[in-house]
Amino acid sequence: MKTNKLTKNVLLSPLILLLSSCTLFNLPTNSEQSTLGETTPYTPQIKNLPPPKEKIVVGVYKFRDQTGQYKAAENGASWSTAIPQGTTTILLKALEDSKWFTPIERENIGNLLNERQIIRSTRKEYAGNDANDASLLPPLLFAGIILEGGVVSYDTNVMTGGIGARYFGLGAGAQYRQDRITVYLRAVSTSTGEILKTVYTSKTILSTSINGNFFRFIDTERLLESEIGITQNEPVHLAVTEAIEKAVHSMIVEGVRDNLWANKQKNPADFANIISEYNTESSINDSRSIGNKFPQNHRGTMALFANAEAFQIKGDYINPKMNVGFKGGFKFFINDHFNTELNFSTVTFQNTGILKETVLMSEINLEYLMLPNYKFSPFVYAGAGTLFLDNETKYKSQAGGGLEYLLNSQIAVRLSAQYDFGFSDDWDGFVNGSRNDQGVRIGLGLNYYFGNRKSKN
Missing domain, CATH: 3.40.50.10610 (ABC-type transport auxiliary lipoprotein component)
Known part of the structure; x- marks a missing residue:
């Protein structure tokens, strides 16, 4: 009985939501009267x-x-x-x-001239002795x-x-x-x-x-x-x-x-x-381009950034858990599209009931900003890095990408995803199989741009 009631509620909830959405989305339910044009x-x-x-x-x-x-x-x-x-x-x-x-x-001058001719003919026919004067019309504007x-x-x-x-x-x-x-x-x-x-x-x-x-x-x-x-x-x-x-x-x-x-x-x-x-x-x-955009690279030549990142290890143990860490670093632009990046981050390796350890990482990346002249731009990057684990230095490579939106000339919001490729299989302290340990992370953060960029004009 309880199961049937729960099923009924589950079935009715989307229907109620669907009906209420007519008001939410302001969907027309009746015909509208004619109005003056917008x-x-x-x-x-x-x-x-x-x-x-x-x-x-x-x-x-x-x-x-x-x-x-x-x-x-x-x-x-x-x-x-x-x-x-x-x-x-x-x-x-x-x-x-x-x-x-x-x-x-x-546009329809022929219709106008025909109508004026009809007026002249009608007046002339019924005007009697004053036919010539009555048939006269005011001149057309030129x-x-x-x-x-x-x-x-x-x-x-x-x-x-x-x-x-x-x-x-x-x-x-x-x-x-x-x-x-x-x-x-x-x-x-x-x-x-x-x-x-x-x-x-x-x-x-x-x-x-x-x-x-x-x-x-x-x-x-x-x-x-x-x-x-x-x-x-x-x-x-x-x-x-x-x-x-x-x-x-x-x-x-x-x-x-x-x-x-x-x-x-x-x-x-x-x-x-x-x-x-x-x-x-x-x-x-003068600086507008297709799509009503303004292609001017307002970004500075350097940037500081800070991200909150969720990291999950891909190791040999089961039940990996994602934890939030922190990444911060510095960017230097080589040109409009390319920049080099140095960053440091803290991540947590965790498998439920088995492992939980906080690790410090450092990375060097080469990043490509696809649309540097626009406020909204995708980006991709790749590089190499290290992680400090159990008083040992281990090495890795990484690749990622995401989207950046420039709020103003200095502040940008970034959404990114990254995959870490380990060079060893002992990140989690357990060696098993032929695949090295890896990691995946999703980040959200801010970039602060500074440094004057020379104008091409």
């Missing part, structure tokens, strides 16, 4: 620009998807385009929001500037990654993917045909997925399995809108800065801070 971070920026003394009349004939990119499909081919086809409309809305331009209809360009690139899987773990039938994981769109916008003078200004913007599109699962045999004939997950994809439409709004904002600011429309400013002093912030962004952008 805004992007640049929508208020272009709306709050200082107003011009006189608006600039612009025409946009076409500002379209020039990528020819189709949506990625897991099964079969997809003939749906990856980029929205209404980018001209998005640009016209951004121009209107900025209050710096008077956009005029040019554009001083034509805006050209489009979405020129859509790159998929610019960056992908994930993390996950599973233990005893319980697992969880997360994945992400970044795509990237690129927009070019240019202003052309209608009087001379001169290209006055060209701006270029880009925007990443983030997709994330989080999932968890539970898998367990309740008995020999009953299996309990449950899953939960959520996926979120950044709308491509909003990404395109943000990139276009950024292009319009850049066009206005650069035009004011370069005196392309200096006579249009109502108060030139209002743009001083905006131009200063834009110039700062441009200088920072």
